[in-house]
Amino acid sequence: MKVLFVCLGNICRSPMAEAMFLKELQDANLTNQVKVASAATSSYEEGNHPHPGARKIMEKYHLDDRGHRSRPITVADFANYDLIIGMDEMNMHNLATMAPSQYRDKVFAINDFTPGHEGEPIPDPWYTHRFQDTYDSLARALPNWLAYVKKRL
Numbered sequence: 001m002k003v004l005f006v007c008l009g010n011i012c013r014s015p016m017a018e019a020m021f022l023k024e025l026q027d028a029n030l031t032n033q034v035k036v037a038s039a040a041t042s043s044y045e046e047g048n049h050p051h052p053g054a055r056k057i058m059e060k061y062h063l064d065d066r067g068h069r070s071r072p073i074t075v076a077d078f079a080n081y082d083l084i085i086g087m088d089e090m091n092m093h094n095l096a097t098m099a100p101s102q103y104r105d106k107v108f109a110i111n112d113f114t115p116g117h118e119g120e121p122i123p124d125p126w127y128t129h130r131f132q133d134t135y136d137s138l139a140r141a142l143p144n145w146l147a148y149v150k151k152r153l
Contacts, residue, residue: 001149002035004081005110006091010040010070011051012125013087017110017138019063024146033153037081039073041094046070053131061135078103082152085110085145088121110137113144 005017018038025031040046048070050058058065078084078099084107086092095107111117117140125134 002081003083005038005085007087009045011045012054014038015050015068016054019058019065021142043072057131057135110141114141
């Protein structure tokens with residue numbers, strides 16, 4: 001199975017989600033069965049490393065960004081990934097617009113399976129500078145994605 005996390009620039013939320021989910025996969029001994037990556041709905045930050053605020057949080061929690069560089073999502077990604085997970089309403093709108101019709105059922109919002117937080121976006125910390133809040137929100141959502149993935153292996 002292949003999972004792709006997506007946000008606007010691929011320098012804050014989605015690389016944090018990628019690194020956090022990779023850690024969950026490692027802890028569950030699932031890295032041979034599940035691959036994780038991240039991408040952007042825009043090309044604004046293409047080629048850039050994660051935002052310094054995101055890097056600081058990833059370092060705090062000993063998360064591996066694997067030398068991450070921002071990249072925009074491609075049409076091929078919709079075919080190649082089993083789950084494409086957006087962080088907020090704008091990401092979801094952009095993904096729905098970009099996704100070929102036969103792949104739209106692969107697109108989900110980050111909190112679709114988070115009890116009590118369904119439909120809740122994760123605000124972009126590029127604007128808020130609240131990177132710890134982003135981490136905390138992802139830490140609440142990602143175990144639900146791990147459970148979802150495990151059921152489908």
